[in-house]
Amino acid sequence: MSKKNMLRLAALTAAAALALTACGDDAADPGTGDGGEGTLRIGTKYDQPGLGLDEGGTMSGFDVDVAKAVAEKLGYSEDQIEWSESPTPQRESMLETGQVDMIFATYSITDTRKEKVQFAGPYLVAGQDLLVKADDDSITGPQDLEGKLLCSVSGSTPAERVAEDYPGVQLQEYDTYSLCVEALAGGRVDALTTDDTILAGYAAQEQWAGQFKVVGAPFSEELYGVGIPKESDMCEQVNEALTELYEDGTMDEIIDKNFGPAGYTPAPGTNPPTPGGHCG
Numbered sequence: 419m420s421k422k423n424m425l426r427l428a429a430l431t432a433a434a435a436l437a438l439t440a441c442g443d444d445a446a447d448p449g450t451g452d453g454g455e456g457t458l459r460i461g462t463k464y465d466q467p468g469l470g471l472d473e474g475g476t477m478s479g480f481d482v483d484v485a486k487a488v489a490e491k492l493g494y495s496e497d498q499i500e501w502s503e504s505p506t507p508q509r510e511s512m513l514e515t516g517q518v519d520m521i522f523a524t525y526s527i528t529d530t531r532k533e534k535v536q537f538a539g540p541y542l543v544a545g546q547d548l549l550v551k552a553d554d555d556s557i558t559g560p561q562d563l564e565g566k567l568l569c570s571v572s573g574s575t576p577a578e579r580v581a582e583d584y585p586g587v588q589l590q591e592y593d594t595y596s597l598c599v600e601a602l603a604g605g606r607v608d609a610l611t612t613d614d615t616i617l618a619g620y621a622a623q624e625q626w627a628g629q630f631k632v633v634g635a636p637f638s639e640e641l642y643g644v645g646i647p648k649e650s651d652m653c654e655q656v657n658e659a660l661t662e663l664y665e666d667g668t669m670d671e672i673i674d675k676n677f678g679p680a681g682y683t684p685a686p687g688t689n690p691p692t693p694g695g696h697c698g
Contacts, residue, residue: 461504461521468619480676491659521645537643537696538656543688545636547614559635566608569598618682653697
């Protein structure tokens with residue numbers, strides 16, 4: 419082989435090796451915790467105070483903080499997280515089409531959803547509850563709603579449950595929970611119902627400080643899980659991370675930070691939950 423051809427072959431070999439290295443950098447595998455390479459794509463809500471809220475590009479809330487803590491356990495720093503808005507009707511499709519690696523978004527574990535995605539967790543057991551004015555002692559549970567005006571969101575599961583189980587209640591439905599909170603503050607309704615975590619998130623907002631309280635008598639169970647694509651092998655790793663967050667006290671700090679101002683603590687009979695059993 420001539421010297422010219424030898425030099426040409428060496429150059430081609432070096433170029434091929436460089437291309438392979440570059441491909442390896444671009445295809446960082448989520449869940450490997452590569453500590454500097456790759457991105458973890460996480461879906462959450464952008465419009466739920468205290469849970470998942472986009473404040474001008476800064477993410478805040480309980481689900482957001484749990485997601486950050488799990489990501490850290492997996493080896494990802496906060497600046498390696500790529501956030502995506504995950505509206506309730508789109509969560510399964512976002513996971514199935516690979517738009518996100520996991521979803522933390524008050525995502526209740528159900529058998530129907532498990533046909534399409536798998537779940538790590540639960541990391542919290544929430545329940546449908548009532549939000550009332552702080553000085554209202556007349557409502558201690560759904561049994562006290564007879565003749566009262568109750569607000570919820572049109573077509574929501576909480577609204578349907580109340581209408582079916584408590585026919586004496588006068589149900590006032592709005593398009594958003596924010597409008598219900600405003601109606602409660604203005605005395606146009608007597609109570610608001612949805613998941614207790616969502617209620618606590620609103621009550622903890624600075625603009626409503628001290629005005630409301632969560633009754634603390636949940637009448638359903640919602641197992642919040644981490645949605646993960648069926649084909650992903652990250653589920654058990656996330657379960658291990660969630661277990662560690664409870665064991666080292668991090669989860670208690672996250673709960674107190676986001677819900678403490680509302681005087682809310684998760685129901686002790688069902689919390690802390692034991693993550694596991696919903697992978698695959």
